Amino acid sequence: MALGRLDALLVGKAVPFVRHGTRSAIAKAPLSGATAALFLGLEGDEQGDLRIHGGVDKAIHQYPREHYAQWQGRLGQHPLLAQPGAFGENLSTTGMTEETVCLGDVIRCGSALLEVSQTRQPCWKLNDRFAVPDMALRMQHMGMTGWYYRVAEEGQLCAGDVFTLVARPCPDWNLARVVSVLYRRTLDRDELEGLGALPLVPSWQRLVARRLEQVQVEDWGPRLGGPLD
Structure with missing residues (x-):
C-alpha cells in the first residue's frame, strides 16, 4: 500500500x-x-x-x-x-x-x-x-x-x-494517539498500559513505567526551555 x-x-x-x-x-x-x-x-x-x-x-x-x-x-x-x-x-x-x-x-x-x-x-x-x-x-x-x-x-x-x-x-496505535498519550492524556492508566505493551525505544519504556509507578508526569521544562545563557 x-x-x-x-x-x-x-x-x-x-x-x-x-x-x-x-x-x-x-x-x-x-x-x-x-x-x-x-x-x-x-x-x-x-x-x-x-x-x-x-x-x-x-x-x-x-x-x-x-x-x-x-x-x-x-x-x-x-x-x-x-x-x-x-x-x-x-x-x-x-x-x-x-x-x-x-x-x-x-x-x-x-x-x-x-x-x-x-x-x-x-x-x-x-x-x-x-x-x-x-x-x-x-x-x-x-x-x-x-x-x-x-x-x-x-x-x-x-x-x-x-x-x-x-x-x-x-x-x-497511529502516531496521533501516541502523541496524545505523551502530551495530553498523560496519566490515563489504560492508555499508558497500552502504550507500554508496544515495542518502545528504551527511553519511552522508562517514561511509561515511571508515570505508571509515580502517577505524575516528568518535568518538560528542560526540554522545552533549554539551557540558560
Whole structure:
C-alpha cells in the first residue's frame, strides 16, 4: 500500500547554535539526486548533540509538508516556512501524517527499509530557530511533531520515491494517539498500559513505567526551555 511521496531529502552540518556552548544541525539543505540511508542516518547528515539526537532509533526524521499550511495560519508568512527544512527534517513528504502512520510501521522507500521508531519530542531549539518563545510547546500541543525512523535495511533514497507499507504490527496505535498519550492524556492508566505493551525505544519504556509507578508526569521544562545563557 502506497502511503505517500518523498518530496525532498535534507541534510545539515552541526555548527554552533544561538546559546552559549550549544551546537545544532537543525538548518538542513535539500540534496539533488540520490543519497544513502544508513543505519545512523542519511549520508552527510550530522547532529549537534548526540546525547539526545541521532542514533539508530532516531536515524532519520520525517515531517509532513501538509503541516506547513497550518503553521502559516498560526505564525503568518514566516520566512522559514517558505521551503522544506524549517523543522530540521531529513524527509519532507506529502501524503503521510501522524494520523495515517502507526508506531512500528515497516516502510519501503527507494531501496531502503525503514521502521517508525518514535515521534519527535520537541525541544527548545525550535523556539530559537523560529524566534517564537513557545514554539516547541506549540508543536507538542498541536501534535504536529513528525516522526523518526530506524533503518532496518540500508539503501538509496531520492526525491520522488514512494513510501510503501510493508508491515503494520500496531494498527491501533497511529502516531496521533501516541502523541496524545505523551502530551495530553498523560496519566490515563489504560492508555499508558497500552502504550507500554508496544515495542518502545528504551527511553519511552522508562517514561511509561515511571508515570505508571509515580502517577505524575516528568518535568518538560528542560526540554522545552533549554539551557540558560
